Amino acid sequence: MIYFDNSATTFVSDAVKAKINELMEDQLSANPGALHKLGNRAVELYEGIRKETAGLLGAKPEEIFFTSCATESANTAIKGYMSRNKRAGNAVISTRTEHKATLECLEYLTKLGYEIRYVKVGLDGKPVMESLEEELGKGDVALACFTLVNNETGAVLPFADIAKKIKALSPSTVIYLDCVQALGKMQIDLASMGADLCSFSGHKIHSVKGNGVLYVRNGVRIDPLIVGGGQQDGMRSGTQSPVLAGAFLEALKEVSSGIDEAREEVTLINNYLRKELAARGAQILSPDDALPYVLNVSFRGFESETMLHCLEIYDIYVSTVSACSAKQKKVSYVLLEMGVDRKTAANAVRLSFSRHNTMDEAYEFIRHVDDIYEQFLIK
Amino acid sequence: MANVLLARMGEVTLKGLNRGSFEIQLKMNLKYRLKRFGNLKIYQSQSRIWIEPKEEDNPNFRSMADAEDIMKAVCQVFGIVSVSLARKFEGDFESIKENAVSCVKELLEQNPGYQTFKVESKRGNKTFPMTSPEICDELGGYLLDTFPELKVKVKNPDFIVNVEIRESNYIYSGKMMAHRGLPVGTCAKGMLLLSGGIDSPVAGFMMASRGMPLDAVYFHSYPYTSDLAKQKVIDLAKIVSGYSGRMTLHVVNFTQIQLDLYKQSPQDMLTVTMRRVMLQIAERLAIKYDCKCLITGESLGQVASQTMEAIAATNEVVKMPILRPLIGMDKQATCDISRDIGAFETSILPYEDCCTVFVAKHPKTHPHPEDIIEAEKDLDIEDLVERGVLGTEDIVIDPF
Numbered sequence: 001m002i003y004f005d006n007s008a009t010t011f012v013s014d015a016v017k018a019k020i021n022e023l024m025e026d027q028l029s030a031n032p033g034a035l036h037k038l039g040n041r042a043v044e045l046y047e048g049i050r051k052e053t054a055g056l057l058g059a060k061p062e063e064i065f066f067t068s069c070a071t072e073s074a075n076t077a078i079k080g081y082m083s084r085n086k087r088a089g090n091a092v093i094s095t096r097t098e099h100k101a102t103l104e105c106l107e108y109l110t111k112l113g114y115e116i117r118y119v120k121v122g123l124d125g126k127p128v129m130e131s132l133e134e135e136l137g138k139g140d141v142a143l144a145c146f147t148l149v150n151n152e153t154g155a156v157l158p159f160a161d162i163a164k165k166i167k168a169l170s171p172s173t174v175i176y177l178d179c180v181q182a183l184g185k186m187q188i189d190l191a192s193m194g195a196d197l198c199s200f201s202g203h204k205i206h207s208v209k210g211n212g213v214l215y216v217r218n219g220v221r222i223d224p225l226i227v228g229g230g231q232q233d234g235m236r237s238g239t240q241s242p243v244l245a246g247a248f249l250e251a252l253k254e255v256s257s258g259i260d261e262a263r264e265e266v267t268l269i270n271n272y273l274r275k276e277l278a279a280r281g282a283q284i285l286s287p288d289d290a291l292p293y294v295l296n297v298s299f300r301g302f303e304s305e306t307m308l309h310c311l312e313i314y315d316i317y318v319s320t321v322s323a324c325s326a327k328q329k330k331v332s333y334v335l336l337e338m339g340v341d342r343k344t345a346a347n348a349v350r351l352s353f354s355r356h357n358t359m360d361e362a363y364e365f366i367r368h369v370d371d372i373y374e375q376f377l378i379k
Numbered sequence: 380m381a382n383v384l385l386a387r388m389g390e391v392t393l394k395g396l397n398r399g400s401f402e403i404q405l406k407m408n409l410k411y412r413l414k415r416f417g418n419l420k421i422y423q424s425q426s427r428i429w430i431e432p433k434e435e436d437n438p439n440f441r442s443m444a445d446a447e448d449i450m451k452a453v454c455q456v457f458g459i460v461s462v463s464l465a466r467k468f469e470g471d472f473e474s475i476k477e478n479a480v481s482c483v484k485e486l487l488e489q490n491p492g493y494q495t496f497k498v499e500s501k502r503g504n505k506t507f508p509m510t511s512p513e514i515c516d517e518l519g520g521y522l523l524d525t526f527p528e529l530k531v532k533v534k535n536p537d538f539i540v541n542v543e544i545r546e547s548n549y550i551y552s553g554k555m556m557a558h559r560g561l562p563v564g565t566c567a568k569g570m571l572l573l574s575g576g577i578d579s580p581v582a583g584f585m586m587a588s589r590g591m592p593l594d595a596v597y598f599h600s601y602p603y604t605s606d607l608a609k610q611k612v613i614d615l616a617k618i619v620s621g622y623s624g625r626m627t628l629h630v631v632n633f634t635q636i637q638l639d640l641y642k643q644s645p646q647d648m649l650t651v652t653m654r655r656v657m658l659q660i661a662e663r664l665a666i667k668y669d670c671k672c673l674i675t676g677e678s679l680g681q682v683a684s685q686t687m688e689a690i691a692a693t694n695e696v697v698k699m700p701i702l703r704p705l706i707g708m709d710k711q712a713t714c715d716i717s718r719d720i721g722a723f724e725t726s727i728l729p730y731e732d733c734c735t736v737f738v739a740k741h742p743k744t745h746p747h748p749e750d751i752i753e754a755e756k757d758l759d760i761e762d763l764v765e766r767g768v769l770g771t772e773d774i775v776i777d778p779f
Contacts, residue, residue, distance in 0.1 A: 309602030376602065378641055378737070 002316040002361045006204075007151050007181060007294055007352035013206040019250040020208065023243045032240045033231065042242055049245045053213065056249075056256050057200075058189035065214045065235045066245045070180045071101040072225065073199030073214035076236070077176045078105040080222035081143055081197060082114065088172065089142030091115045093135050095127050096337040097152075099178055101199075102145050117141075123339050124287040125155025127162065136169040143174050148188075149181040152321060152334040152350055153286045154294025156186075163194035174220055180204055184255025185263065185293050196220045202244070206354070207251035211244040255355070262355035267292040269353055269362045276366045280373065283344055285335060293354070296335070298347040299369075301377050307349050310376050314368040319350050380468040380478060382440040384430035385551065386453050389460040389559045392426045404590075405458040405562035411624065412456050415779060416449045424545070425503075428459070431467070440464070442485060443553075450555045455621050455778075457560035457588050463541075465551035472509060476521050478550045479540055483522060483529075486538055486552055495532035496522070500542040507544045514542055560588030563624050569702065570665035571595040571619075571674040572657070573628070575611045577726040578676030578705055580619050581716045585704040586674050587623035594626050594668050595619070595776075596661045598633040603737065611728050613774060618722045621778040629664050632770040633657075636763050637737055646739045648754035650684045651746050653737075654693045656760065660767035662697040667768070672700045678713065679706050683742040692746050 003011070030038035032046045047061070054064040067073045082092070094106055096118050106116045117138065120131035127146070135141075144166055148157050159177065166173050177195035179188060184205045190198065197220065202211035216222060216235065228237030270292035274284050281300035299307050304320035311318055321332040335345040351365075386409070391401045406421050406428065413419055418433040430453070432440050439449045446464045453462045466478050479498075487493055500514040509517070519531055522540070543549040571583040573595040583593055597612045609630065616628045636656065644652045661673050677685045684693070694701060705713055717723040743750060 305605065306603055309605055313602060376638075378638070 002314075002357075002365055004351040004353060004357065004361075004365070005317045005319045006354040006357075007350065008319050009203050009209070010206045010354055011356075012208055013251060013254055015254055016207050016247050016250045020243055020247050023246045032242065033229065042240075046240050046242045046245060049242060049249050053245070053249045053252060056252050057213075057215065058191045058193075059215055060191075060218060062233065063190070063215055063218055065216065065232050066240065066248065067212040067214050067236055068210055069203075069212040070178070070199045070201035071212075073201075073212045074099075074101040074176075074178060075105055076214055076225040077197035077199060077216070077222065078102065078143065078145060079108065080225055081174055081176070081220070082109055082112075083223040084221050085142060085174075088174070089140040091117055091138070091140045092143045092145065093117050093119060093132070093141050093173070094145040095119050095121050095147075097121050097125065097150055097155075097334045098145060098147055099151055099180070102147070102176075102178060106145065115140075121337050125150055125153045125290065125338055126158060126287075129161070129165065132162065132165060133169065136166065136173075139170070141170045141173045143176060145176045145178075147178040147181075149179075149185070149291050149294070150334065151181050151294070152332060153296045153338070154181075154290035154292070154352075155287050156182075156289065156291050159193065159195070167194070181291070181294070184252070184259065185291055187259060190215055190217070197222070202248040202251055205251045205255045207247045208244070211241075211248045213248065258355075263292060266353050266355060266357065269357055269359060270295055272359065272362050273297075273351065273365065277369070280369065285338075285340055285344070285348055293352060295351045295353075297349055297351065298340075298344045299349060300347070301373075301379075303346055304349050306376075307347070307372070310372040311368065314371070316365060316368060319352070320348065321350070380466055381431070382442075382446070383432075383465055383467045383549075384440075384446070384450065384453060384462055385465045385549065386428040386430065386462045386557075387460045387554075388423075388426050388428060388458060390561055391458050401458070401562055401565055404564045405456070408456050408458070408562050408564065408624065409453065412452050412778070413449060416452070443489060454555055454557035456562070457558060457590065457622065458562040459557040460559055461554040461556050463551040463554040465541075465543075465549040467547050467549055469547055472514070472517065475514070475542060475548055475550065476518065478548070479518055479522060479542070480525050482540065482550050482552060483526060487526070490537070493537040494528070495530050495536040496538050496540060497531055497533055497536045498522070498540045498542065501544070503543065503545040514544075518542065558588060558622070561590035563587050563590055563592050563622075565590035567671035568592045568594060568669060569672045569674045570661055570668070570670040572661055572676070573597050573612055573616060573619075574676070575608055575615065575726065575728075576676065577717050577723065578678060578681075578713055580615045580676075580722040580726065581713050581720070582674050582676040582702075582704050583619045584622055584716065584720050584722075586702060587619070591623075591674075592626070593619065593623045593674070594629065594665075594670055596629045596631060596664055598631045598657055598660075600634045600637050600737075601632075603634065603637070611725060613776065614725050615722055616774075616776045617778065618720065618725065620776045622720065624778065626776050627668065628774045628776050629668075630772045630774060631660055631664075631767050632772070633767065636767055639763060640758070641737060643757045644754045647741060647743045648746060648750060649737065649739050650742045651689055651692050651751065652754050652758070654684055654689075655696045655751075655755075656763050656767070658693050658697050658701070659760070659764045662699050663764060663768045664771065665699060670699075672702050673697065674702045674704070676705055676713075677703045678708055678710065681710065683744045686744045688745040688747075692748075692751055 030042045032042040050064055051061040054061040117135040120128040122128050146157050174196040176197040179198045180201045183200050196217045198215035200213040203209040224235050226237050231237050277297050283298040285296040308320050331345045394401050409421050416439045417437045420431045420433055450462050498515045498519045500511045502511045538552050541551050569586055569591045571593050573579045595616050599609050620626050
């Protein structure tokens, strides 16, 4: 099997499985809210996990909250900030290439009467600076929402420049940053980055599904999305799960080491595939300077879904946002927003890698692409 | 007192000397369809079929609400017009009064808004000392006294209390309507060309309603159509089998045949040549599996392949009759039936026909015979058909 769909989800690493077993077998999975000594030990364990997680992300423990997934983190950050800071402004700045978790939150804010201003995005997948300046210049911007690494193209946000621009033109604007696809693939130091609110997902870094992290910089106040027993300083009620938090931490530990070496290896895979696929008439839609972990390719002569099923025959798994049916063609809104034409976008397939993919898999992938062209291309 | 189901027969009762064989088939179908509802006694008297639990406390007969599933299952059996849950008991008029009161009580509990009623009665057992009108009068009066909030209304009452005096006495109110038709199995089997759309499941349903058992054939073009599309067809076959009974779905691996057709016949004739090959494969399978006709969901003029010329062009390649029950129907009427039989929501799932690459932008809608000869001149049709028949996967579809 060749699994090139790591931006969708990743396999659970052995270390994470072992950690989960260890935490489940240990009687420490008592309710951290309990007053007896088992509860106290659970609190100790949980806070230890929180502290270590914060350390690896360059944050303070009290800035880190465990959630069920990155979508929950995004919802809490965006809705929670706007709900708590009604006087901060009536506008939110973002782009139309964000993940649905962000876009749907913004849609929700629109219904509440907020104005959402979308910054234009170029073919390189990056926000156009002039457009950003223009939207900021209109004033009243409470929140800016961006993604560090785009999930469909791997385009990397020039975040330092953007944060600088926002702080210069609209100093009170708070920045939410979706870090899901960046985690474990590039260095992240929350203390120095300049983001105020961030979301992270566990299952994209070889943890299990069901755990995410929300970062809220000290001094930024937001309303919780989930209220109840007041757990996690009231930011996220619901009994804490040391098992899931521990799984996240274990995965984070693993992907936090050797980031640069892993990136170099994945770059080799990416470069090889770019070259070979381009030679076969494919159009590379990921920007040249994208993170090498994502490669968006438009195959000549194959609609996205057909190519996906052709690859599936060879036990190769990729993904596509373009689903095809005779009646309606759904094409990636991210690619369209970048200015990719509809026909090219309709053939787009996303290959996404993890540090565990190998060059041999890349060679085999290309061999099977040749088989597919020979067998299934309709001339 | 015990609850039983009373199912009414329709067209079967119009049969002459062969009526018996239709009734036997109908009872067999009911037995098969209802086997998951416990040990049942299914027997017939006059134009009625009675379904009684053999065990004392069968949970499917306890109340109207409990009986909903079994009644729906009865309604899926062709040949039945309607079904009611009836109380069966022995005794004189006193016991009739007693049972009518508890019947009305249960009804009012479920439908607190009911205000008007009437009593209808049938007296098959002529030894019973009261006539039907007398039973209606007496019982109506008694119910009015017992439920002072109710009023009698002869035209369109909220509910009717039906009393039937036969070997036993029966009381029921309300009925669930079934799909009529003739019992499946009373005519030869047909081969349904099943796609993932709205029409073909309805066509299968309609032929099954005339007593025809079905097999189905589906042309799968993986990887151009996804396995989700195939699963959708399996799901649709299951829905149709709820009415037609067990069927075998023959999935033809059509990919290579379609590719060959694409390469060797003109673009604008592709739809016609493809359908001609499909029908021939279907006919071959039909003969192999003892079907006497093909069934399609074609409706005149609906799409390019369903013009009269295109239908003539596909019709001529097979000898078997092709039944097209939807040929003169409006699309809306087909959709209504599709909803009614519970297929619509599955039919409109978006996985069908990913292979838009195989569809010509401007297919020929009025192909001439000479166009067809020209289009097929480079094709080895026999080879294509043979390959289609050989590359078939058979999936047995049960309604449960």
